[in-house]
Amino acid sequence: MSFDYRGKSDAKNNAAVHSWHGGSWIRCLARFSWECRLLGLCSVFCATLLPSLLTEAIAQPAEMSPLQLETKIALGDVRGRIDHMAVDLKRQRLFVAELGNDSVGVVDLANRKLLQTITGLKEPQGVGYEPSTDTLYVANAGDGSVRLFEGNEYKPNGQIELGSDADNVRVDPAANRILIAHGSGALAVIDPTTRSKVGDIPVKAHPEGFQIDHDIGQVFVNVPDAHGIAVVDRASQRQTGKWPIPDHDANFPMALDPVRRQVLVIFRAPAELGVFSMTGGKLIATAESCGDADDLFVDMKRGRVYVSCGAGFLDVFEAKGTTYRRIARIPTVSGARTSLLVPELDRLLVAVRTNAAEPAAIWMFRPIP
Template sequence: MQTLLTRAQVTLLNVAAAVAILLTSVQPAPADEDKTVVFVCQHGVVNSQMAAAYFNKAAQERRLRFKAVSRGIDLYRSVPVRIRDGLTLDGLEVANTPQQLTLDDMTAADQVVAFDRIPAGRRGRADVTYWSGIPLGIDDYESTRDQIVRRIDALIPALAAEAARDRAPLQLEAKILLGDVRGRIDHLAVDLKRQRLFVAELGNDSIGVVDLAAHSLLRTVGGLNEPQGVGYEPSTETLYVANARDGSVRLFEANEYKATGRIELGSDADNIRIDAAAKHVVVGYGDGGLAVLDPSTRTKVRSLPLRAHPESFQLEPDSGRIFVNLPDAHAVAVVDGASGKQLANWPLDKGGNFAMTIDRDRGRVLVAYRSPTELAVFSTDGKPIANAETCGDVDDLFIDAKRERVYVSCGAGYVDVFEIDGSVYRRMARTPTATGARTALFVPEMDRLFVAVRAGPAGPAAIWVFKPTP
């Protein structure tokens, strides 16, 4: 840019500029406030002022939560009359009092656009987009304005897309490859102490052990028979694996994953839940039963009979009740975990009730149907509260109590995110995953949602790690 100042003028302005810098440096914007675009030119009074003013107008018209400011490399204290008049004719004002560019400005900015080269000492590690070839606005205001506006029109869509990603309630953080794993992947469990995720690789007859701290596969445990359910029992540091093909529950110690036991249930061992309060492991199996296992003796202590094969079931520790999805019976059974007595049967008018969770804070049971695809909410005594359309082929759903949300994992290739507003469940986002990725695990202690993605068009078998926001 052409120099607009004499050395004497610059010297006279040093003190005032320093005070302005201290008072007005850009501060990092909190998540719920506007993000900042810093436009930089040589003196901070011509092209950067024009760009900031026209950008703010465009951002406001498009309801984009970005605010632009102007900064100068060698500061001049006033905006030339020609620039003020040009902005006024377009119904605009200067963006801000002329201010010196600081390293803090660069660090805090979400986007930096410069018309002139920024010295390395002022730039830091910030990424800078240079708009070169644009004439000085004081010489040819209209031409400069038109070129700047065209650049802004190209910049705005990119920022809008970035803002939409930032607002998404689930952010894809990582993809952890599972190695050469083929076929369907079923349920997941976690060892919080070691930060390890266990993946039931049903179609591969194996269990994947993932190191969550390192975002890598630690090992694969083979020799299983269609593993469906997994559960980690922390008091004995034992991994439980339920196998569909032979009905066995295999036990492994949690360091080297050596086999330490086997419990035969007859057929179709499926979902596993850890009852920490009662110090039991509960496994759904066969044509209709829940097996209660004692971790200390590694034996089955009793069976709770059911009318049909249990799919997802949830424990209510305070009451000792167990809520059980029975899709073949089109019902939810409520069972007393201690006595095995069936306390209630909720008949359902829809099919495919495989997924279930409990909202303990609100005293509600959530069930997801596959036919038709719907999320249904009940009180714990079976009274309907709400329903909402959701994605297809649901297999898991979870409550995020911190954010008052529901996550619904679907084999159709999405995670639906619902916000809870009293008795209303409103879908706020549909996050893409991959076809067939229907099983997942939300771990509140780690504040992460893990989605199991089988090998296919989306790539090799992997765990996709989603971070909820804000």
């Protein structure tokens, strides 16, 4: 597929204010301004030249940003919180869990428009598309159900009851299974062929973000209420380990770096990126991040990490060995904390809820270079 540059002007308006090299220029100039005032140096520099330098440092050209805003795809009359997303690559369709609207939006990415809206749901949190059976799975927090829809016109095609708080959905093609977080502490195991639940993997509390390492057959699970990360064996369907996380709380989003053999987690209290060794769970790096994050992704092509935050920012980190350095903080909208990196399309998609300035939309970013 091809992408045009219709959103280039939006990029200049919405991504102009970002930190360059982690905001070092801005912090340096701001500190100098403070020291001028402290010392009473009311010179021409402090009064006139310095403000213009600050403005120039803040308003960096959008082309310098590692993420270029290409376009915004309106989601229609969608109110309230938006949660996680999934993609059907063959049809180039994006599924958006519109939790506060009790709906799922279906977006045509190739033509950059809303295709249809699936209604009548109960606080959908997680979505997953399973290609071998051409089925969309929607996990509902409101009634604990997982609703199934056929993958073209999205007609209802079954329902699985999980009890309560059905949440994140992960498709595991290697094992021909679907894992869904739910309840007070379990991952439901779904057989996509029979469209039925075939097991539960218990963990110590409600599972939040989790990821599957297909090479070693392990599942890493954020369990914030149990103050740790659970390690689950996929074959035996049981927890085999726990990594404690002292001095950190609210570990919600997670991503894996299979090359560096690392598990990446964002904590909300304090707001930090935590990087763990996949073998043994040793915490090997931390870095300050934006607040209220709910998704993060590893861009393997560029050695970067993208974090979407409800505080109204995207943080971009550069990975070098075991160190992570923030290279940009890009403004979005307050509450825009969920996102999806689609490596096959080389795009980062951010879900932006309705706000005073504009309606709900998917903001499509192109990584640079």
